[in-house]
Amino acid sequence: MPTRAADIDVDMIYCRNIYKNxxxxxxxxxxxxxxxxxxxxxxxxxxxxxxxAGKSTLxxxxxxxxxxxxxxxxRKMSCSxxxxxxxxxxxxxxxxxxxxxxxxxxxxxxxxxxxxxxDFTELGSQLxxxxxxxxxxxxxxxxxxxxxxxxxxxxxxxxxxxxxxxxFQQKCREQFFEKREDRALLxxxxxxxxxxxxxxxxxxxxxxxxxxxxxxxEAISIYEAL
Amino acid sequence: MKRFSExxxxxxxxxxxxxxxxxxxxxxxxxxxxxxxxAEPLLFxxxxxxxxxxxxxxxxxxxxxIAFVVSGYIPLTFLRHSxxxxxxxxxxxxxxxxxxxxxxxxxxxxRVTIEAIGAMMAYTFAAIVLVFFDVFPVPSNVGALVAxxxxxxxxxxxxxxxxxxxxxxxxxxxKLVPISVYISIPLSGVFNLAAWLPPxxxxxxMWSPLVSGMELMRYGLFGDLVTPYYDxxxxxxxxxxxxxxxxxxxxxxxxxxxxx
Numbered sequence: 001m002p003t004r005a006a007d008i009d010v011d012m013i014y015c016r017n018i019y020k021n022x023x024x025x026x027x028x029x030x031x032x033x034x035x036x037x038x039x040x041x042x043x044x045x046x047x048x049x050x051x052x053a054g055k056s057t058l059x060x061x062x063x064x065x066x067x068x069x070x071x072x073x074x075r076k077m078s079c080s081x082x083x084x085x086x087x088x089x090x091x092x093x094x095x096x097x098x099x100x101x102x103x104x105x106x107x108x109x110x111x112x113x114x115x116x117x118x119d120f121t122e123l124g125s126q127l128x129x130x131x132x133x134x135x136x137x138x139x140x141x142x143x144x145x146x147x148x149x150x151x152x153x154x155x156x157x158x159x160x161x162x163x164x165x166x167x168f169q170q171k172c173r174e175q176f177f178e179k180r181e182d183r184a185l186l187x188x189x190x191x192x193x194x195x196x197x198x199x200x201x202x203x204x205x206x207x208x209x210x211x212x213x214x215x216x217x218e219a220i221s222i223y224e225a226l
Numbered sequence: 227m228k229r230f231s232e233x234x235x236x237x238x239x240x241x242x243x244x245x246x247x248x249x250x251x252x253x254x255x256x257x258x259x260x261x262x263x264x265a266e267p268l269l270f271x272x273x274x275x276x277x278x279x280x281x282x283x284x285x286x287x288x289x290x291x292i293a294f295v296v297s298g299y300i301p302l303t304f305l306r307h308s309x310x311x312x313x314x315x316x317x318x319x320x321x322x323x324x325x326x327x328x329x330x331x332x333x334x335x336x337r338v339t340i341e342a343i344g345a346m347m348a349y350t351f352a353a354i355v356l357v358f359f360d361v362f363p364v365p366s367n368v369g370a371l372v373a374x375x376x377x378x379x380x381x382x383x384x385x386x387x388x389x390x391x392x393x394x395x396x397x398x399x400x401k402l403v404p405i406s407v408y409i410s411i412p413l414s415g416v417f418n419l420a421a422w423l424p425p426x427x428x429x430x431x432m433w434s435p436l437v438s439g440m441e442l443m444r445y446g447l448f449g450d451l452v453t454p455y456y457d458x459x460x461x462x463x464x465x466x467x468x469x470x471x472x473x474x475x476x477x478x479x480x481x482x483x484x485x486x
Binding site: 022023060063064065066081082086087090091092093097101102105106107 | 240246247250251320321323325480483484485
Protein backbone atom coordinates (compact mmCIF):
# COMPACT_ATOMS: atom_id res chain seq x y z
CA MET A 1 0.00 0.00 0.00
CA PRO A 2 1.48 3.39 -0.96
CA THR A 3 2.19 5.78 1.89
CA ARG A 4 -0.07 8.78 1.71
CA ALA A 5 1.51 12.22 1.83
CA ALA A 6 -0.59 13.15 4.84
CA ASP A 7 1.02 10.34 6.84
CA ILE A 8 4.46 11.72 6.36
CA ASP A 9 4.20 15.41 7.18
CA VAL A 10 2.64 15.19 10.60
CA ASP A 11 4.36 14.25 13.83
CA MET A 12 2.57 11.13 14.93
CA ILE A 13 2.69 7.41 15.30
CA TYR A 14 0.35 5.53 13.05
CA CYS A 15 -0.58 1.85 13.41
CA ARG A 16 -1.81 0.78 10.05
CA ASN A 17 -3.85 -2.41 9.97
CA ILE A 18 -1.61 -4.40 12.30
CA TYR A 19 -1.85 -8.15 12.58
CA LYS A 20 0.19 -10.24 14.96
CA ASN A 21 0.18 -14.02 15.22
CA UNK A 22 2.23 -16.07 17.63
CA UNK A 23 3.08 -19.61 16.72
CA UNK A 24 3.91 -22.26 19.26
CA UNK A 25 4.31 -25.66 17.70
CA UNK A 26 1.32 -26.17 15.44
CA UNK A 27 -0.96 -23.68 17.15
CA UNK A 28 -1.17 -20.27 15.51
CA UNK A 29 -2.75 -17.71 17.78
CA UNK A 30 -3.93 -14.42 16.34
CA UNK A 31 -3.45 -11.75 18.99
CA UNK A 32 -4.06 -8.63 16.94
CA UNK A 33 -6.29 -8.62 13.86
CA UNK A 34 -6.25 -5.29 12.14
CA UNK A 35 -5.39 -2.71 14.79
CA UNK A 36 -5.61 0.80 13.43
CA UNK A 37 -5.13 4.00 15.39
CA UNK A 38 -2.98 7.11 15.63
CA UNK A 39 -1.00 8.68 18.44
CA UNK A 40 -0.75 12.46 18.03
CA UNK A 41 1.47 14.83 19.99
CA UNK A 42 0.06 15.57 23.45
CA UNK A 43 -2.16 12.49 23.34
CA UNK A 44 -2.36 10.69 26.68
CA UNK A 45 -3.83 7.37 25.69
CA UNK A 46 -4.80 4.70 28.19
CA UNK A 47 -4.65 1.19 26.79
CA UNK A 48 -7.31 -1.04 28.31
CA UNK A 49 -7.91 -4.72 27.78
CA UNK A 50 -8.28 -7.93 29.72
CA UNK A 51 -5.37 -10.27 30.42
CA UNK A 52 -4.11 -11.66 27.14
CA ALA A 53 -5.94 -9.09 25.03
CA GLY A 54 -2.63 -8.03 23.49
CA LYS A 55 -1.77 -4.80 25.32
CA SER A 56 1.89 -5.66 25.83
CA THR A 57 2.10 -7.10 22.33
CA LEU A 58 0.75 -3.88 20.83
CA UNK A 59 3.19 -1.80 22.87
CA UNK A 60 6.09 -4.00 21.81
CA UNK A 61 5.09 -3.63 18.16
CA UNK A 62 4.79 0.15 18.41
CA UNK A 63 8.16 0.25 20.17
CA UNK A 64 9.70 -1.85 17.38
CA UNK A 65 10.80 -4.65 19.70
CA UNK A 66 8.80 -7.17 17.71
CA UNK A 67 7.57 -6.97 14.14
CA UNK A 68 3.93 -7.23 13.05
CA UNK A 69 2.90 -10.27 11.03
CA UNK A 70 1.17 -7.86 8.64
CA UNK A 71 0.61 -4.13 8.57
CA UNK A 72 2.95 -1.32 9.51
CA UNK A 73 3.89 0.99 12.33
CA UNK A 74 4.76 4.42 10.94
CA ARG A 75 6.80 6.45 13.42
CA LYS A 76 7.01 10.14 12.71
CA MET A 77 8.03 11.11 16.20
CA SER A 78 10.71 9.69 18.42
CA CYS A 79 9.35 6.97 20.59
CA SER A 80 10.73 5.37 23.74
CA UNK A 81 11.35 1.68 24.15
CA UNK A 82 8.51 -0.05 26.05
CA UNK A 83 9.02 0.82 29.70
CA UNK A 84 7.98 -2.31 31.55
CA UNK A 85 9.08 -5.03 33.90
CA UNK A 86 11.46 -6.58 31.41
CA UNK A 87 13.69 -5.52 28.60
CA UNK A 88 15.97 -2.65 27.87
CA UNK A 89 18.64 -3.57 30.39
CA UNK A 90 21.51 -5.98 30.59
CA UNK A 91 20.91 -7.71 33.94
CA UNK A 92 24.52 -8.52 34.70
CA UNK A 93 25.58 -4.89 34.30
CA UNK A 94 25.26 -2.29 37.03
CA UNK A 95 22.81 0.59 36.86
CA UNK A 96 25.63 2.93 35.94
CA UNK A 97 26.93 0.64 33.20
CA UNK A 98 23.44 0.36 31.74
CA UNK A 99 23.12 4.13 31.84
CA UNK A 100 26.45 4.46 30.09
CA UNK A 101 25.41 1.96 27.41
CA UNK A 102 22.11 3.70 26.79
CA UNK A 103 23.78 7.13 26.71
CA UNK A 104 26.14 5.80 24.04
CA UNK A 105 23.53 4.24 21.77
CA UNK A 106 21.18 7.24 22.01
CA UNK A 107 24.08 9.62 21.48
CA UNK A 108 23.56 11.60 24.71
CA UNK A 109 26.31 12.98 26.94
CA UNK A 110 26.78 10.55 29.82
CA UNK A 111 27.57 13.18 32.46
CA UNK A 112 24.14 14.82 32.12
CA UNK A 113 22.41 11.48 32.06
CA UNK A 114 24.25 10.31 35.14
CA UNK A 115 23.27 13.43 37.06
CA UNK A 116 19.63 13.08 36.07
CA UNK A 117 19.54 9.37 36.90
CA UNK A 118 21.06 9.91 40.32
CA ASP A 119 18.59 12.65 41.08
CA PHE A 120 15.48 10.96 39.73
CA THR A 121 16.02 7.39 40.93
CA GLU A 122 17.38 8.23 44.41
CA LEU A 123 18.99 4.80 44.31
CA GLY A 124 22.33 6.02 45.62
CA SER A 125 25.00 3.38 45.90
CA GLN A 126 22.60 0.72 44.59
CA LEU A 127 23.37 2.07 41.13
CA UNK A 128 26.65 0.19 41.51
CA UNK A 129 24.76 -3.12 41.79
CA UNK A 130 23.85 -5.39 38.86
CA UNK A 131 20.38 -4.57 37.57
CA UNK A 132 19.26 -8.20 37.94
CA UNK A 133 19.28 -7.65 41.72
CA UNK A 134 16.88 -4.71 41.48
CA UNK A 135 13.26 -4.93 42.58
CA UNK A 136 10.65 -4.09 39.98
CA UNK A 137 10.17 -0.68 41.56
CA UNK A 138 13.87 0.07 41.32
CA UNK A 139 13.94 -1.07 37.70
CA UNK A 140 10.99 1.17 36.94
CA UNK A 141 12.79 4.12 38.46
CA UNK A 142 15.89 3.48 36.38
CA UNK A 143 13.96 2.92 33.16
CA UNK A 144 11.95 6.09 33.63
CA UNK A 145 15.00 8.13 34.53
CA UNK A 146 16.90 6.98 31.44
CA UNK A 147 14.02 7.51 29.04
CA UNK A 148 13.23 10.93 30.52
CA UNK A 149 16.87 11.94 30.14
CA UNK A 150 16.75 11.02 26.45
CA UNK A 151 13.64 13.20 25.91
CA UNK A 152 11.40 11.15 23.65
CA UNK A 153 8.36 12.66 21.99
CA UNK A 154 6.26 9.65 22.84
CA UNK A 155 6.54 7.36 25.85
CA UNK A 156 5.31 3.76 25.86
CA UNK A 157 4.52 2.56 29.35
CA UNK A 158 3.56 -1.04 30.04
CA UNK A 159 1.89 -1.35 33.48
CA UNK A 160 5.01 -0.36 35.29
CA UNK A 161 3.94 3.04 36.66
CA UNK A 162 1.87 1.33 39.37
CA UNK A 163 4.76 -0.52 40.98
CA UNK A 164 6.26 2.71 42.18
CA UNK A 165 5.77 4.15 45.64
CA UNK A 166 4.10 7.50 46.39
CA UNK A 167 7.31 9.43 45.90
CA PHE A 168 7.92 7.84 42.49
CA GLN A 169 4.36 8.43 41.32
CA GLN A 170 4.68 12.03 42.40
CA LYS A 171 7.89 12.40 40.40
CA CYS A 172 6.34 10.82 37.32
CA ARG A 173 3.42 13.18 37.54
CA GLU A 174 5.78 16.16 37.75
CA GLN A 175 7.92 15.00 34.85
CA PHE A 176 5.13 13.99 32.52
CA PHE A 177 2.41 16.49 33.32
CA GLU A 178 4.20 19.60 34.39
CA LYS A 179 7.54 19.54 32.56
CA ARG A 180 6.58 17.55 29.47
CA GLU A 181 3.02 18.52 28.64
CA ASP A 182 3.78 18.47 24.92
CA ARG A 183 4.73 14.76 24.85
CA ALA A 184 2.56 11.83 23.94
CA LEU A 185 1.96 8.86 26.20
CA LEU A 186 0.60 5.37 25.66
CA UNK A 187 -0.13 3.74 28.99
CA UNK A 188 -1.21 0.12 29.31
CA UNK A 189 -2.83 -0.48 32.64
CA UNK A 190 -5.32 -2.48 34.64
CA UNK A 191 -5.64 0.32 37.11
CA UNK A 192 -8.68 2.29 36.00
CA UNK A 193 -7.94 5.08 38.44
CA UNK A 194 -4.49 5.54 36.93
CA UNK A 195 -5.96 5.74 33.45
CA UNK A 196 -8.60 8.16 34.63
CA UNK A 197 -6.02 10.30 36.34
CA UNK A 198 -3.37 10.38 33.60
CA UNK A 199 -5.17 10.00 30.27
CA UNK A 200 -7.33 12.11 28.00
CA UNK A 201 -8.15 9.32 25.55
CA UNK A 202 -8.40 5.56 25.81
CA UNK A 203 -8.11 2.55 23.53
CA UNK A 204 -10.01 -0.61 24.38
CA UNK A 205 -8.45 -3.77 23.01
CA UNK A 206 -10.83 -6.68 22.57
CA UNK A 207 -10.77 -9.67 20.20
CA UNK A 208 -7.68 -8.29 18.52
CA UNK A 209 -9.39 -5.04 17.51
CA UNK A 210 -8.60 -1.64 19.00
CA UNK A 211 -11.26 1.04 19.47
CA UNK A 212 -10.27 4.59 20.34
CA UNK A 213 -12.52 6.66 22.63
CA UNK A 214 -12.13 10.39 23.05
CA UNK A 215 -13.94 10.09 26.36
CA UNK A 216 -12.01 8.09 28.96
CA UNK A 217 -15.14 7.51 31.07
CA GLU A 218 -16.93 5.92 28.13
CA ALA A 219 -13.94 3.66 27.41
CA ILE A 220 -13.85 2.54 31.03
CA SER A 221 -17.51 1.62 31.09
CA ILE A 222 -17.09 -0.35 27.84
CA TYR A 223 -14.06 -2.11 29.28
CA GLU A 224 -15.89 -2.94 32.49
CA ALA A 225 -18.72 -4.47 30.50
CA LEU A 226 -16.37 -6.89 28.69
CA MET B 227 22.40 8.76 0.90
CA LYS B 228 22.07 11.10 3.86
CA ARG B 229 19.86 8.57 5.61
CA PHE B 230 22.39 5.87 4.86
CA SER B 231 25.31 7.76 6.36
CA GLU B 232 23.20 8.67 9.40
CA UNK B 233 22.25 5.02 9.80
CA UNK B 234 25.87 3.98 9.46
CA UNK B 235 26.92 6.50 12.11
CA UNK B 236 24.33 5.14 14.54
CA UNK B 237 25.36 1.53 13.84
CA UNK B 238 28.99 2.40 14.56
CA UNK B 239 27.91 3.95 17.87
CA UNK B 240 25.91 0.85 18.72
CA UNK B 241 28.76 -1.48 17.81
CA UNK B 242 31.18 0.55 19.91
CA UNK B 243 28.81 0.50 22.89
CA UNK B 244 28.23 -3.24 22.48
CA UNK B 245 31.95 -3.93 22.30
CA UNK B 246 32.54 -2.13 25.58
CA UNK B 247 29.51 -3.77 27.18
CA UNK B 248 30.65 -7.20 26.02
CA UNK B 249 34.07 -6.71 27.53
CA UNK B 250 32.62 -5.53 30.83
CA UNK B 251 30.06 -8.36 31.11
CA UNK B 252 32.36 -11.13 30.05
CA UNK B 253 35.49 -10.23 31.88
CA UNK B 254 34.24 -8.05 34.68
CA UNK B 255 35.96 -5.13 36.29
CA UNK B 256 37.72 -6.92 39.09
CA UNK B 257 39.10 -9.57 36.75
CA UNK B 258 42.30 -9.32 34.78
CA UNK B 259 39.77 -8.40 32.13
CA UNK B 260 40.73 -8.29 28.52
CA UNK B 261 44.02 -10.03 29.17
CA UNK B 262 42.12 -13.24 29.74
CA UNK B 263 41.03 -13.35 26.09
CA UNK B 264 44.69 -13.61 25.26
CA ALA B 265 45.76 -15.87 28.07
CA GLU B 266 43.16 -18.56 27.49
CA PRO B 267 44.03 -19.66 23.94
CA LEU B 268 47.69 -19.18 24.71
CA LEU B 269 47.53 -21.53 27.66
CA PHE B 270 45.62 -24.07 25.61
CA UNK B 271 47.88 -23.91 22.58
CA UNK B 272 50.98 -23.91 24.73
CA UNK B 273 49.97 -27.10 26.53
CA UNK B 274 48.99 -28.93 23.35
CA UNK B 275 52.22 -27.80 21.75
CA UNK B 276 54.22 -29.15 24.67
CA UNK B 277 52.50 -32.54 24.56
CA UNK B 278 53.13 -32.79 20.83
CA UNK B 279 56.77 -31.93 21.31
CA UNK B 280 57.14 -34.82 23.73
CA UNK B 281 55.26 -37.23 21.49
CA UNK B 282 56.87 -36.32 18.19
CA UNK B 283 60.09 -34.57 18.99
CA UNK B 284 60.79 -30.84 18.72
CA UNK B 285 60.90 -30.68 14.92
CA UNK B 286 58.73 -32.05 12.18
CA UNK B 287 59.41 -31.53 8.46
CA UNK B 288 61.89 -28.85 9.34
CA UNK B 289 59.88 -26.59 11.58
CA UNK B 290 59.20 -26.38 15.27
CA UNK B 291 56.24 -28.47 16.41
CA ILE B 292 55.27 -25.89 19.01
CA ALA B 293 55.18 -23.13 16.41
CA PHE B 294 53.14 -25.32 14.07
CA VAL B 295 50.58 -26.24 16.74
CA VAL B 296 50.30 -22.76 18.20
CA SER B 297 49.81 -21.22 14.77
CA GLY B 298 47.04 -23.73 14.01
CA TYR B 299 45.38 -23.88 17.38
CA ILE B 300 44.82 -20.20 18.09
CA PRO B 301 42.74 -19.64 14.95
CA LEU B 302 40.83 -22.82 15.82
CA THR B 303 39.94 -21.53 19.31
CA PHE B 304 38.75 -18.35 17.64
CA LEU B 305 36.48 -20.47 15.42
CA ARG B 306 35.27 -22.58 18.34
CA HIS B 307 34.37 -19.59 20.49
CA SER B 308 32.73 -17.74 17.64
CA UNK B 309 30.53 -20.70 16.64
CA UNK B 310 29.69 -21.53 20.24
CA UNK B 311 28.68 -18.00 21.12
CA UNK B 312 26.57 -17.58 18.00
CA UNK B 313 24.04 -20.14 19.19
CA UNK B 314 20.93 -18.39 20.56
CA UNK B 315 22.76 -15.09 20.42
CA UNK B 316 19.52 -13.21 19.62
CA UNK B 317 17.72 -14.54 22.69
CA UNK B 318 20.60 -14.02 25.09
CA UNK B 319 20.89 -10.41 23.96
CA UNK B 320 17.12 -10.02 23.64
CA UNK B 321 16.69 -7.30 26.28
CA UNK B 322 18.89 -5.00 24.21
CA UNK B 323 16.63 -5.35 21.18
CA UNK B 324 14.21 -3.12 23.09
CA UNK B 325 16.31 -0.30 21.70
CA UNK B 326 15.34 -0.03 18.06
CA UNK B 327 18.76 1.04 16.81
CA UNK B 328 20.30 -2.21 18.07
CA UNK B 329 20.16 -4.79 15.27
CA UNK B 330 20.64 -8.54 15.53
CA UNK B 331 23.60 -8.39 13.16
CA UNK B 332 25.40 -6.09 15.57
CA UNK B 333 25.49 -8.90 18.14
CA UNK B 334 27.14 -11.35 15.76
CA UNK B 335 29.56 -8.80 14.43
CA UNK B 336 30.61 -7.75 17.92
CA ARG B 337 31.08 -11.31 19.18
CA VAL B 338 33.22 -12.31 16.23
CA THR B 339 35.21 -9.09 16.43
CA ILE B 340 35.97 -9.63 20.12
CA GLU B 341 37.01 -13.21 19.52
CA ALA B 342 39.15 -12.20 16.55
CA ILE B 343 40.91 -9.41 18.43
CA GLY B 344 41.54 -11.74 21.36
CA ALA B 345 42.90 -14.49 19.12
CA MET B 346 45.18 -12.14 17.21
CA MET B 347 46.51 -10.67 20.44
CA ALA B 348 47.11 -14.17 21.76
CA TYR B 349 48.89 -15.02 18.51
CA THR B 350 51.13 -11.97 18.75
CA PHE B 351 51.80 -12.50 22.42
CA ALA B 352 52.58 -16.20 21.94
CA ALA B 353 54.87 -15.36 19.04
CA ILE B 354 56.84 -12.84 21.11
CA VAL B 355 57.25 -15.25 24.00
CA LEU B 356 58.14 -18.24 21.82
CA VAL B 357 60.56 -16.30 19.60
CA PHE B 358 62.40 -15.50 22.79
CA PHE B 359 62.78 -19.23 23.46
CA ASP B 360 63.77 -19.78 19.85
CA VAL B 361 60.91 -22.18 19.04
CA PHE B 362 58.98 -19.77 16.85
CA PRO B 363 60.06 -18.15 13.59
CA VAL B 364 60.00 -14.42 12.99
CA PRO B 365 57.25 -14.05 10.35
CA SER B 366 58.86 -13.98 6.95
CA ASN B 367 55.92 -12.37 5.20
CA VAL B 368 53.63 -10.32 7.41
CA GLY B 369 51.38 -9.43 4.46
CA ALA B 370 50.55 -13.08 3.81
CA LEU B 371 50.01 -13.68 7.51
CA VAL B 372 47.51 -10.83 7.79
CA ALA B 373 45.80 -11.80 4.54
CA UNK B 374 45.43 -15.36 5.83
CA UNK B 375 43.85 -14.10 9.04
CA UNK B 376 41.49 -11.90 7.05
CA UNK B 377 40.30 -14.82 4.90
CA UNK B 378 39.85 -16.97 8.01
CA UNK B 379 37.96 -14.34 10.04
CA UNK B 380 35.71 -13.36 7.13
CA UNK B 381 34.67 -16.97 6.61
CA UNK B 382 34.04 -17.62 10.32
CA UNK B 383 31.91 -14.46 10.44
CA UNK B 384 29.83 -15.62 7.48
CA UNK B 385 29.26 -19.04 9.09
CA UNK B 386 28.19 -17.33 12.32
CA UNK B 387 25.72 -15.15 10.43
CA UNK B 388 24.11 -18.39 9.19
CA UNK B 389 24.39 -20.34 12.46
CA UNK B 390 22.86 -17.65 14.66
CA UNK B 391 19.43 -17.45 12.96
CA UNK B 392 19.34 -21.22 12.36
CA UNK B 393 19.86 -21.84 16.07
CA UNK B 394 16.78 -19.72 16.78
CA UNK B 395 14.72 -21.60 14.20
CA UNK B 396 15.49 -25.08 15.43
CA UNK B 397 16.60 -26.67 18.66
CA UNK B 398 18.41 -29.34 16.67
CA UNK B 399 20.72 -26.81 15.06
CA UNK B 400 21.45 -25.31 18.45
CA LYS B 401 22.56 -28.71 19.70
CA LEU B 402 24.57 -29.32 16.53
CA VAL B 403 26.68 -26.19 16.91
CA PRO B 404 29.35 -27.85 19.09
CA ILE B 405 29.55 -30.67 16.57
CA SER B 406 30.12 -28.19 13.75
CA VAL B 407 33.35 -27.25 15.49
CA TYR B 408 34.63 -30.81 15.38
CA ILE B 409 33.56 -31.18 11.78
CA SER B 410 35.58 -28.15 10.90
CA ILE B 411 38.81 -29.46 12.45
CA PRO B 412 39.85 -31.65 9.52
CA LEU B 413 38.56 -28.98 7.13
CA SER B 414 40.55 -26.18 8.66
CA GLY B 415 44.14 -27.25 8.14
CA VAL B 416 45.01 -27.05 11.81
CA PHE B 417 47.19 -30.10 12.08
CA ASN B 418 48.50 -30.50 8.59
CA LEU B 419 49.64 -28.65 5.53
CA ALA B 420 47.90 -29.15 2.22
CA ALA B 421 51.29 -29.98 0.73
CA TRP B 422 51.42 -33.20 2.81
CA LEU B 423 48.22 -34.51 1.26
CA PRO B 424 47.66 -36.48 -1.94
CA PRO B 425 46.67 -34.17 -4.81
CA UNK B 426 43.01 -35.18 -4.99
CA UNK B 427 42.47 -34.63 -1.26
CA UNK B 428 44.26 -31.31 -1.53
CA UNK B 429 42.03 -30.34 -4.43
CA UNK B 430 38.92 -31.09 -2.35
CA UNK B 431 40.21 -29.11 0.64
CA MET B 432 40.55 -26.02 -1.52
CA TRP B 433 36.78 -25.73 -1.11
CA SER B 434 37.40 -24.86 2.53
CA PRO B 435 38.22 -21.16 2.97
CA LEU B 436 39.60 -22.10 6.38
CA VAL B 437 42.32 -24.16 4.71
CA SER B 438 43.15 -21.32 2.32
CA GLY B 439 43.38 -18.88 5.22
CA MET B 440 45.49 -21.23 7.32
CA GLU B 441 47.87 -22.02 4.46
CA LEU B 442 48.41 -18.31 3.85
CA MET B 443 49.01 -17.69 7.54
CA ARG B 444 51.55 -20.51 7.73
CA TYR B 445 53.28 -19.31 4.59
CA GLY B 446 53.51 -15.84 6.09
CA LEU B 447 54.99 -17.37 9.21
CA PHE B 448 57.39 -20.05 7.94
CA GLY B 449 58.17 -18.60 4.55
CA ASP B 450 59.72 -20.93 2.02
CA LEU B 451 59.61 -23.93 4.35
CA VAL B 452 55.96 -24.12 3.31
CA THR B 453 54.50 -24.52 -0.14
CA PRO B 454 51.13 -22.85 0.34
CA TYR B 455 48.01 -24.02 -1.43
CA TYR B 456 45.08 -21.65 -1.45
CA ASP B 457 42.20 -20.63 -3.65
CA UNK B 458 41.05 -17.09 -2.95
CA UNK B 459 38.28 -17.14 -5.55
CA UNK B 460 36.61 -20.10 -3.87
CA UNK B 461 37.25 -18.64 -0.42
CA UNK B 462 35.67 -15.27 -1.18
CA UNK B 463 32.91 -16.81 -3.25
CA UNK B 464 31.85 -19.15 -0.44
CA UNK B 465 32.13 -16.40 2.15
CA UNK B 466 29.90 -14.08 0.14
CA UNK B 467 27.33 -16.78 -0.60
CA UNK B 468 27.10 -17.78 3.07
CA UNK B 469 26.91 -14.15 4.12
CA UNK B 470 23.99 -13.52 1.77
CA UNK B 471 22.14 -16.61 2.98
CA UNK B 472 22.82 -15.53 6.56
CA UNK B 473 21.55 -12.00 6.00
CA UNK B 474 18.31 -13.32 4.52
CA UNK B 475 17.87 -15.77 7.40
CA UNK B 476 18.58 -13.06 9.99
CA UNK B 477 15.98 -10.81 8.46
CA UNK B 478 13.37 -13.57 8.42
CA UNK B 479 14.09 -14.70 11.96
CA UNK B 480 14.02 -11.14 13.31
CA UNK B 481 10.49 -10.70 11.97
CA UNK B 482 9.15 -13.58 14.03
CA UNK B 483 11.46 -13.25 17.03
CA UNK B 484 9.49 -13.25 20.28
CA UNK B 485 11.17 -11.63 23.23
CA UNK B 486 10.00 -12.26 26.74
